[in-house]
Amino acid sequence: MILLVHPFGNANVRAVLAALDRTDRLAKFLTTLGWSNSSPILRMFPEKSRAEIMRRGYDLPHYKIRTHPAREIVRQLAERLGLRWLTKHETGWASIDRVWNGLDGVAAGYLKENRDRLKIDGVYGYEDCAARLFEQARELEVRRIYDLPIAYWETAQRLLRREAERYPEWEPTLGGTRDSEEKLARKTRELELAEIVICPSAFVLDSLPEQTRRSKKCIIAPFGSPPENRSDRSRRTEGPLRFLFAGALSQRKGLADLFAAMKLVRSPGAELVVMGSPILPMHFYRNQFAGFTHEPPRPHEAVLRLMSSCDVLVLPSIVEGRALVQQEAMACGLPLIATRNAGGEDLIVEGETGFLVPAGSPETIAEKIEWFLQNRDKLPGMREAARAKAAKLTWTAYGDQILHAIGD
Template sequence: MKILISHPSGNSNVRAIVKGFLTQGLLYQFHTSIAVFPNNFWHRIAGLKGLGDIKRRSFDSGLKAYTEAYPIKELGRMVASKLKMNSLTKSETGVFCVDKVYQNLDKKISKKLQQAQKEGLTAVYAYEDGALETFTVAKALGLECIYDLPIAYHTLLQELLHEEALRKPNWAFTLGGGINDSVEKLERKRKELELADTIIVASDFVRHSLPEWAKKKKIIQSPFGTPFSSDQLVLKEKNDNKKLRILFVGSMTQRKGLGDLFDAIKLVDPSKVELVVLGSLAAPISFYSEQVKFTYEPTRSHDKVLELMRTCDVFCLPSIVEGRALVIQEAMSQGLPIIITANTGAEDLVKPEETGFLVPIKDPKAIAEKINWFLANRNKIFQMGKNAKELADTYSWDSYASKICSVLSSQEN
C-alpha cells in the first residue's frame, strides 16, 4: 500500500501518522500548506517579527523528499488573522478562511491523483472538511479512501450545540462556528463520509457519533499519544493547607463546558477552592468575571502551560463535545487527577478514585460533588496524580500510528 496523506496544518496526530507511514514504508506523499524543514525558505522567514507561528509547521527532515506544500491560502489566513482582518477569515465566506484553506488543498491534490496512481499510489488519507474532491477522484480511479474524523460527527455535534444554545442562551455566542455551519458545508461532510472506505477515530465517543450506515464501514480506532513525555518528571507533594486549585485549559466556551464549571464553583466553599482558567477568550474578560471569581491565565508557550499545570491540584474539563481532548493527557502527565465528561473522548483515562472521575455533561452539581470529594480526600490527591501520570505515559504517538498502519496493511492483504 502507498498512501498520499493531506492536512493543511499538520497537528500532532497528523505528524504521528505521517511519520508512521514513512517508517512503515507506506508513505507516497504528504501534502500540506506550509512545511518548515532545516534551512528551507520557511525556516528562514520564521525568525522574522510576527511570523514565529510558522515554526509550529516544522517537520522531521526525513519527510522533506515526500512533502508538497501549497502555502498561499494558509499564509493569507495567518496574516489576515494577525491584522484582525476578520472579513477575510470569516467562516466559509472569507477568501482566507479555514474552509478555503482546506478546500484549496483538496482541489490541488485531486488533480494529481491520476498521475500518482501511475507511480504506484493505492490510497488517499484525508481529514474532515478537506477530503471531498480528493475522494471523488480517488473513487473514480479505484483508490482506497481513508477518512480521519477528529471530532464527533456533525449530526451529533450540531444536536448537542443547539441544545446548549437553548439551555444556556447567555453562552450561545461562545459555541463557535460549528453551530452555524451552512447546509452546503454539512452536506460536504456527509458526502466525504459516504465516499470513505475506512474511517479513523481516536475515541469511543467519536465512533458512537457515526450514523448507523457509516458504522458498517471499516473503522480503525486508535487513541492519541500523550503530547508530553514525562518520564523524567518527579512529582512533588503539594501543601494541603492551601486552597484546592482546580484547573481548566481550553477555549473559554460552552462547548468546553466552562459555563457548567462556573456553576459548579458556585456550589463549593470559595474559601477552600480556587478556579484557574487558562485559555483563549471568546468574549471580553468581563463576561466571565461577572459570573464567578476565578484566576485567569492567558495563553502561553507549551512549556509554560506545563509549568502552570504543576502548580494546580485537579484538572477539570466538562466538555459537551470533542473528539479526544489531548489536554487531558497533558494534565495527567503533570500529575493531575481529572474530572471530565465522556464527551471529551477520554473516558478510558478515568479509573474512579484512582486517576479521577467521570461526570455527566450539563451537570454542575456532579462536578461540585467531585470537587468536594477531592476537598475531603486531599491526602489521596498525590497518589492519584502519580496514577494519572503513569496511565498517561502508556499512550504514545508511536503506538497511535502503529495500530493504524498495522490495520491498513492487513486490510490490503
C-alpha cells in the same frame, strides 16, 4: 503508498506521518505551510524566529512534503492585523474553511496527476478536507481512509443545539451551530465516500450513524501522550487547590457548566484557573462567574509549566473528539474531572486517576470538586496513577494502530 492531506500537522497527524514514513509507505504529505526539519535554511534564522518556524517543521525528507501556502499565510497575517472580514467563518477568503477546502481541491488535482508516478494506492484525509480528494480517489479506485477527529456533525449539532437552549447567552461560543448547509453536506459526503474511518475515542465512534458503523471498517485509535512532566510545584501541600480548565472559552467545552458548578461549591479552598482564548469579551465571562484567574494561550512548554502549578484538570466538554489536553495534564500529574464527551473515558479509573461526570451536570462537577477539597491527602497517589495511565499511551503505538487499520 499513501497520500496524506492536512493543512496544519497536529500531533496526531505527525504520528501518522512518522509511521508511514518509517515503513516507506508515505507517497507525499500535502499541507499549507511546512518544511523539513533537516533543511539547512532553518539554521540561517535567529534562534527566536527558528522556534516559531519549527512549529511547521516535519521530520520528513523535503521531497515528501508539498505545500499550498497562500491562503494560510494570508489567514495568519489577517489574524495578527485584526482583519476579521478576511477570516470570517466560512465566507472570508482566508477563513479556516477556505483554507481546508482549498487544500482539498489541490489534493484532488495532485492525486489525479501523480497517482501512477507515485504508485498511490490510498489517500488519508481529515474532516472538512477530504470531499473532493475522496471523489477523485473513488474515480481512480484508490482506497479512502477518513480520520474523524471530533464527533460526527449530526451528533454534534444535536448536542450543541441543546446547549443553545440551556444557555442562550453562550450560543455565540458554540461555533458548530452556525455551520452552513453546504458545509454539513460536504461532511456527509466525506463519510459516505470513506472506506475506513479512524476515531480517536469511543465517543466519536458512537457518534457515527448506525449504518456507517455496520457497513464500514471503523476503528478507535487513542492519541499518544507527551513525555512525563514532573515539577516540585505539583507536590505542594498548602494553599488552595487549583482546578484548571484549558481550551477555548466555550460551552462546547462545558465552561458554562463549570462556572455553575463553582457557584455550588461550599467547601473553601478552591481556585479556578481558566486558560484559553476568549470568544466573547472578557466581561461576559466575568458576569457569569467572577472568581477565576484567566491565563492566556501560550507555547506548549509554558502550558506544561502552568499545568504543573495546578492540581486537577476539569474538562466537562459537550462535544469533543479526544481532547489531548487530558493526557497532557495527566503526564504532569493532574487527575481529571471530565465527561465521556471529552473523549477520554478510557483514561478514568474512578477515584484513582479522576472522575467521569455526566455532560451538562454542574451538580456532579461540584460534587467531585468538593471530593478533592475534602480528600486532599489522596492527591499524591492520584498524581502517580495519572502519570502512569498517560504513559501507557504512546504516539508510536497510535501510529502502529493506524498502520494496522490501513493494512497492506
